[in-house]
Amino acid sequence: MDLPPGVLQPREAVLKMAPYSPPTAGRVGKLRLDFNENTVGASPRVIEYLREHLTADGLSVYPEYGEIKSELAEFFGVDPEDFILTNGTDEAIQVLINTYVDDDDEVLLLQPSYAMYRFYAEVAGAAVRAIPYRREKLAFPLEELLQTIRPTTRAILIANPNNPTATGTSRAGIERILDRAAGAAVLIDEAYYEFCGVTALPLLNDFGMAAMRLGCLFSQSGNVDFLHKAQSPYSVNSVAVLAARAAIQDRAYIEKYVTEVLAARELLYVGLEKLGIKYFDSKANFVLFEAGDRAIPLRDELRRRGVLVRDRSYELPGCVRVTVGTRDQVRRFLGELEQIW
Numbered sequence: 001m002d003l004p005p006g007v008l009q010p011r012e013a014v015l016k017m018a019p020y021s022p023p024t025a026g027r028v029g030k031l032r033l034d035f036n037e038n039t040v041g042a043s044p045r046v047i048e049y050l051r052e053h054l055t056a057d058g059l060s061v062y063p064e065y066g067e068i069k070s071e072l073a074e075f076f077g078v079d080p081e082d083f084i085l086t087n088g089t090d091e092a093i094q095v096l097i098n099t100y101v102d103d104d105d106e107v108l109l110l111q112p113s114y115a116m117y118r119f120y121a122e123v124a125g126a127a128v129r130a131i132p133y134r135r136e137k138l139a140f141p142l143e144e145l146l147q148t149i150r151p152t153t154r155a156i157l158i159a160n161p162n163n164p165t166a167t168g169t170s171r172a173g174i175e176r177i178l179d180r181a182a183g184a185a186v187l188i189d190e191a192y193y194e195f196c197g198v199t200a201l202p203l204l205n206d207f208g209m210a211a212m213r214l215g216c217l218f219s220q221s222g223n224v225d226f227l228h229k230a231q232s233p234y235s236v237n238s239v240a241v242l243a244a245r246a247a248i249q250d251r252a253y254i255e256k257y258v259t260e261v262l263a264a265r266e267l268l269y270v271g272l273e274k275l276g277i278k279y280f281d282s283k284a285n286f287v288l289f290e291a292g293d294r295a296i297p298l299r300d301e302l303r304r305r306g307v308l309v310r311d312r313s314y315e316l317p318g319c320v321r322v323t324v325g326t327r328d329q330v331r332r333f334l335g336e337l338e339q340i341w
Ligand SMILES: Cc1ncc(COP(=O)(O)O)c(C=O)c1O
Pocket: 035, 036, 087, 088, 089, 090, 114, 159, 161, 162, 163, 189, 191, 206, 210, 213, 214, 215
């Protein structure tokens, strides 16, 4: 490829990648059902805690992770040596790839899935193999995945439940993958754990603060030593650390929100059925539905009406993904949908 004069040739892997730029602009003030965020905001206790603890002095010091690691270890019921803190889930994916995957190594992922798996695998120059979800119900392709794993497979990146399909596999399914892939680094991304209850760990790992970017990557301590070695020492900022300390003190807030979302999801199903719209059963806080060739016009018309949803027709023809918020938010979405369907 010829580059303009003065433009430096990037690595081959970067040159080959398709650009990825999710539509994050112009979302403030709208009903945001497009990115699977918490739709009611972080716990007020987190804001209060930040007001009390954010100081000029605190913000001028490199972050310290000792206290938050002990508190999170207790929260998750693990040892502090069993995990690293990461800048959101994305850095967890990146650190895992950086630790285990070389140029041309085989990385397996499912398709469609969270875009950042392919993104980091491709940046690393990995040989990516994608296994499709089963089309009929978008069920987790467990047998197909098991058959694809080879002794040379270096990493497997899975979201359970998955985005955007909202489908998942059982704990037993995960165990079969781990057994089969003993020589590979297997990432089980549980970003939506609270809504499905299936986990490789007994407790949740997301605190409903998408802007704060705090994630945890768990493994046995021997692996964690290497992951830690391949990570920047300051990647999680001090404000996120403070916010996480407060968030884990307010578990009731998350529980209440999850209960509300699960009720709202039922309401959404009923509303979609009334309109004769086919949807896929969800194990997460979002639902994928079929809008046929109207997916993009529907998304655009909803946006004009102040409601944001995400078109997925580029990977699943005709499909639109809507985040489930509160029952009131679902009613608003259904009200607008009824008028334009
Ligand atoms: C499967 C999956 N993992 C991770 C993320 C990112 O989560 P976080 O904001 O916790 O980094 C997303 C966001 O859409 C996701 O769908």
